[in-house]
Amino acid sequence: METFQYTLFRWAEELDALNRIQDLLGCYEQALELFPDDEVICNSMGEHLFRMGFRDEAAGYFHKAVKLNPDFSDAKENFYRVANWLVERWHFIMLNDTKRNTIYNAAIQKAVRLGSKSVLDIGAGTGILSMFAKKAGAHSVYACELSKTMYELACDVMAANKMEAGIKLLHMKSLDIEIPKHIPERVSLVVTETVDAGLFGEGIVESLIHAWEHLLLQPKTKGESGNCEKYGKVIPASAVVFGMAVECIEIRRHHRVDIKDIAGIHLPTNVKFQSPASSSVDTEETTEPYTTEKMNQVRGGYLALTECFEIMTVDFNNLQELKSLASKKPDKIGIPVIKEGTLDAIMVWFVLQLDDEHSLSTSPSEETCWEQAVYPVQDLADYGIKPGDHVMMEVSCQDCYLRIQSISVLGLECEMDVAKSFTQNKDLLSSGNEAELCSALANLQTSKPDAVEQTCVLESTEIALLNNIPYHEGFKMAMRKVLSSLTPEKPCQTMDTHCQNNDMSSGTGQSNTVQSILEPFYVLDVSEGFSILPIIAGTLGQVKPYSSVEKDQHRIALDLISEANHFPKETLEFWLRHVEDESAMLQRPKSDKLWSIIILDVIEPSGLIQQEIMEKAAISRCLLQSGGKIFPQYVLMFGLLVESQTLLEENAVQGTERTLGLNIAPFINQFQVPIRVFLDLSSLPCIPLSKPVELLRLDLMTPYLNTSNREVKVHICKSGRVTAVPFWYHMYLDEEIWLDTSSEASHWKQAAVVLDNPIQVEMGEELVLSVQHHKSNVSITVKQ
16 A cells, blocks of 8 residues: 555656646546545645645545544644634634624514515625524525535534525625526525625625625615515615724834844835735735734733724615725825824724614724724834824725725824825825925935835734844844854954944955955855845855845845945845755755855744754754754743633634524534634733643754653643643754743744643642644643
8 A cells, every 4th residue: 555655646746747737636536536545645635736726625635634544643734724724713703702693693583573584695604694594584595605615514504403405505606696597586685794804805895786786675765664575685784984093012013114223234214114914005916905903912902092083984785885985085084193102003993783773893892703903004204193193094995995094194283284194105295385395305316316215015924023133133143153163263353343444334354364265154044034134144254145035025125235234245145046946945055065054944923833844954954064053953842721711712613502502513613723823922811820831842953852742741830721732932043042932022923732622620730741743733632
């Protein structure tokens, strides 16, 4: 059997390389006809499908492989990664929200009682709203769901609740539904919850315009009486969107590079860093113009700088209003400031009016399963605001997203329209006076005519990394120590004398002829995403740093930063221009040379260990010169036991009471994942039941010190129910210099293993944890 598998996988690799995709899939299908219960073949088929972008299908194979062999780590890890994508975690949170379920149920019952007997559920998910309608006594119920995974799940759920005969489930977009092809006639009620934190982000406007035009009966006109059966209506009936300007350090550090100097590297003004949430409308891909946060749980909290204000209202039962939303000119809003502070974001939430008596609010002051939409403020000359100022903004609903743009501050002392305005809105200058315009033009003239401006869009974790000062200082110190130990004479002295002549000098020690003749030290940074560590390495003497950034705008930004720091041209090289195959990133700098330092990314921003990191470390060790180092040299993983209801509810549906007696939990809980990522431990609602303990050691330099499997005794210091084990890391660059991934400055988030069954513990007891590391998957089980 092993020979068969080996041959199959080698042949599949050949076909893949030749791009013979049909043959490759055919090959696997034949193999699975011969060996339908082989979990290794199932898993491998899933991996190929996943790489081709067929995630739904891939998940099916991973799921099957795990069912065939629950201990098969590769398949488990693949399934967990894809399960997070297929069934997003908010499904669990919403189904656990009894208040939300009760209010939707009450509104649907009322509508059916008043005569809305034919119902269409748009974006059905697990089918809970359709089942509410059926239970309320609707004669005909239709539901549509686009995701294959959710559609199949809803089929199982309806069968388990004995409603499969009473609800017609369609695997399609509502925009593609035709009468009488898919449903026999127009319906009297559409129910939907296709809303996201920014209200319109899931396409509710587009789908309701289509529904009013093609799928719903005519709406009741004002003053008209008569049976509701003859008229169409929508639940939710309307929504009111609210906003508030806030100060929030956590949002600031993820969306604005707040420093001018990183470990001695000057960041020039002609490189502008932006987060995706703030990119303007004219970017190619349509990304959400906001990010989402549970603001009442954000690290360090937030400060309200204005009162809450109304942004807009929308009537989902008015076709004309829905149609005019997208074409309407932006509304200009000015809000008085009530508290002095730093303007970091506009926070947005809404009240969903299901009918005239039932409503749901997503406000951060409510107990709700909802996050809020956050619009980070960028590009102001000054972010400080005080009472008397007004925060100005333009609100529109272009391309079905709620957009809040042109955020500026109108000061008390300045009666002009344009005060500390967004720099990108150059057209606003026209409303200023001529003297201002002239002085602005004069300033443009005096600045360097050839200064290249580069906007560099970074992920929010990459911006937080740039703002992480201890990280860069730590790397600089650790790299300097390694390079000093490799140098017969001290490069640091050359650097200092050189720096006296010119403050901005990179200190490459060109003035010292002895040093110039010496071969440079080669430093390779293969950490993911945008990194300025190669530039920092370049300031530490005769160094040839290589960066592995891929995106052109990232390369231009790094070149401009090098230039601003007076690097000799060609000091910084981009490694991917020298490597033929991206999968072979780790190789010698030149055929006869070795690296002095290799920087690896060990921890993902999500809080998990990077996949195949130990394999990368093994290759890296062979590419180091004598005395060279991998950074980090080793990593310690720490964890503690906690009781957290929040983690339970985000991980699995807790019984049938939450879903008002409907049997949904066993079906959706098949997609529960034991590891919860992107946690902020400092603000996670939880009760610590033990002190932190060391769980694992990953040693990249001396592999025999690795502990990939171990048992750890944990002393209980508070009685309670252990529901989860959050974990984080200390990354040791050397014995003295280490970085804590749970610190305040950290750009990494934390992760947690959520236990299948919570365990009751008493103070003074000891629990034994069995900890295993396989690829990037950490499993922690409690030994009873």
